[in-house]
Amino acid sequence: MCCRKLIPLILITTLITFVTACSETISNTSEVATIVPTKPATVDIELPTMIPVEPTPTATLESTSTTIAQQIPTPTEKPTATSTSTPFPSPTLTPDPTSTPTAVPAATPTRVPTATSTPVPTATPISVTPPSVPPPFTGTVWIPGTSDILNTYDPTFFRSLKKITDAPREMFDRRTGSFDTVNPFLFEADFADGLKIEVQVNSEFETPDSAEAAALIYLYAVGQLPTELRQEVDTIWLHKGDEDFGGGNNNLLIHHERGLTYIDQEVLEEVFLHEASHTSLDPHHYGEEWEKARSADANNYISLYAKDNPDREDIAETFPMYYALRYKASRVSTDLLRTIQNTVPNRINYFDQFFSEMEPAPFAPDTSK
Numbered sequence: 001m002c003c004r005k006l007i008p009l010i011l012i013t014t015l016i017t018f019v020t021a022c023s024e025t026i027s028n029t030s031e032v033a034t035i036v037p038t039k040p041a042t043v044d045i046e047l048p049t050m051i052p053v054e055p056t057p058t059a060t061l062e063s064t065s066t067t068i069a070q071q072i073p074t075p076t077e078k079p080t081a082t083s084t085s086t087p088f089p090s091p092t093l094t095p096d097p098t099s100t101p102t103a104v105p106a107a108t109p110t111r112v113p114t115a116t117s118t119p120v121p122t123a124t125p126i127s128v129t130p131p132s133v134p135p136p137f138t139g140t141v142w143i144p145g146t147s148d149i150l151n152t153y154d155p156t157f158f159r160s161l162k163k164i165t166d167a168p169r170e171m172f173d174r175r176t177g178s179f180d181t182v183n184p185f186l187f188e189a190d191f192a193d194g195l196k197i198e199v200q201v202n203s204e205f206e207t208p209d210s211a212e213a214a215a216l217i218y219l220y221a222v223g224q225l226p227t228e229l230r231q232e233v234d235t236i237w238l239h240k241g242d243e244d245f246g247g248g249n250n251n252l253l254i255h256h257e258r259g260l261t262y263i264d265q266e267v268l269e270e271v272f273l274h275e276a277s278h279t280s281l282d283p284h285h286y287g288e289e290w291e292k293a294r295s296a297d298a299n300n301y302i303s304l305y306a307k308d309n310p311d312r313e314d315i316a317e318t319f320p321m322y323y324a325l326r327y328k329a330s331r332v333s334t335d336l337l338r339t340i341q342n343t344v345p346n347r348i349n350y351f352d353q354f355f356s357e358m359e360p361a362p363f364a365p366d367t368s369k
Helices: 002-035 058-071 208-223 256-264 268-280 288-296 304-308 314-327 334-343 345-355
Strands: 158-163 169-173 178-182 185-191 196-201 235-239 246-248 251-255
Touching (some): 185 208, 208 235, 208 256, 208 268, 251 256, 256 268, 268 314, 288 314, 304 314, 314 334
Parallel strands (some): 235 251
Antiparallel strands (some): 185 196
16 A cells, blocks of 8 residues: 555656756756857848049059159269370379280370469579589489488389390490390380380399389389479480480480488489480480570570580580479479579579470379378
8 A cells, every 4th residue: 555655656756856857958058059150150240331532543543753853853874085195094004014004095184273372483584694603413313402302202104114035136225335135124114104114133133023123113113203304315224233214216224222322311213303304305305496495595504514515414404494494393492492583583484395285194192091
């Protein structure tokens, strides 16, 4: 009996438990379906209304480009120089022996005006016979205060030196007092005014390098001479020895040990002025017109050396003083300028006819070293 009563109770309890479980299962199943849908949910996003942009017309772009082009000036090529002068490259001391330098046409630079700090005196008018006076100097190379007529810092026409094929040459040597056929080292010196000089270096210098080094000591100074004083210089003879320099025979004669002495005395350039006057001026200016100028100067001489050798040394002694008077007046004293002018005024006037516009040299030395 008791068991019969319990059976329904158990059944009812079981049924209630089953219903409750089913309810929880359904609830859980609904939550999962919400979290993980079977297909993606559609999200509606309201986009702002897009305002169409009208494309800029092509004509407007072209117009803008033209405007910019107008604002930026078109580069203009520099006109080709009409001058006949060519920029000169920096001097090359040892160019390739196989190269053939091209002669540079003579430049036509503006003449450097004479400094006005020391005016050229005109105490004695030109073409007026001066009073007869004794020579004011022994020799013009050695006048005190004239060692700076040309100096180490003056520009030069010298441009390059190249080795050429050696061959026998006849060279005068003061040590023997004779012309001797020798086999020197040969070089060609090139100058910015188009002139060239064959440099013959005695084989006693032993090697081409030693010969070249010796030649270069003098070529810068030779290039400082005006073109007019190098026009007749075809060769340079370079020997060892402590002998006087020489000029003539289309040549400049150099003895090396004496040259080093001249450098120490700071007169190397003035010696070349004197000797090159022999080479380039003597053959063309000794003559009737020079004699007239000398007579008009009351047969005065600028130096005792010129007076003692009037037909050999008068021009070579006078021209360096003319050069100082007309081109380097700021470097010598007013008294010296006055002495030159008053002693040989007609010979100064003579030189003015030929040398009043000698062009300056183009290459300045490098003083930064």
